[in-house]
Amino acid sequence: MAEQDNRGAQQTSVPHELFESIRKEAIQQVAKYALAAFVALVVIAGTGWWFYIRTVLPKLVGAVPTNAILAIDDPEGCTKLGSGWEDANFAGKILVGAGGGDPRWEYRKSGGSQSITIAGPNIPPLYLGYHTAQSGPGITLSMVEQLSFNKPTSANILQTSNVPAAPIDIMPPYVPIYFCKRTF
Numbered sequence: 001m002a003e004q005d006n007r008g009a010q011q012t013s014v015p016h017e018l019f020e021s022i023r024k025e026a027i028q029q030v031a032k033y034a035l036a037a038f039v040a041l042v043v044i045a046g047t048g049w050w051f052y053i054r055t056v057l058p059k060l061v062g063a064v065p066t067n068a069i070l071a072i073d074d075p076e077g078c079t080k081l082g083s084g085w086e087d088a089n090f091a092g093k094i095l096v097g098a099g100g101g102d103p104r105w106e107y108r109k110s111g112g113s114q115s116i117t118i119a120g121p122n123i124p125p126l127y128l129g130y131h132t133a134q135s136g137p138g139i140t141l142s143m144v145e146q147l148s149f150n151k152p153t154s155a156n157i158l159q160t161s162n163v164p165a166a167p168i169d170i171m172p173p174y175v176p177i178y179f180c181k182r183t184f
Helices: 016-061 077-081
Strands: 069-072 085-087 115-118 126-136 139-148 156-160 166-169 178-182
Touching: 069 077, 077 085, 077 178
Parallel strands: none
Antiparallel strands: 069 178, 085 178, 115 166, 126 139, 126 156
C-alpha cells in the first residue's frame, strides 16, 4: 500500500538515476543562464565605466591640462578635436610668452599694431651735408657731400624732419591656423 504524506496525497518514488540526471540538467541550465547574466552585467558595467573613465582619465593622467592651448592645422578647426575644446579667440594675433619681469609681457596684456604711421616724431632726423660753389655770375650750385642720421661736420647742414604721415604695414609674413583651448 502506498504511503500518504501530511496532505493526504500519495507519494511516488522516482528512480535514483533519473533523479540525478534531472538534477544535473537543472544545475547546468541554471549555471548557463547565471553565467550569461553575469557576462551581460559585466559588459553593461564595463561600458558605463568606459564612458566615465573616458572623460575622467585625461584629467587624472594629465594628458592635456585644462586651459591648455593647442594649435591645429585643419579646416574644421577646434570641432575636429571633439568635445572639451573651444576656439581660443586669438584670430589675427601673434602669441608671445608672458613673464620675464618686463611690463610689456604681463600675462594676458595685449599690445602691438598691424601698421604704424610714419611721422616726424617716429623718425630720427636726417642730415644733409652740402657745399656751395659758384659756377658763373649769379649761379650758385649746391653739392651733396653727406647724407646721414648723424650730424655731419660740414659747415652747411640741412635737417629734414617734415616727412608726410603715411601708414605702413608692419605685419610679418604669417599663416593662419586655429588655436584651441581645453575647457575641462
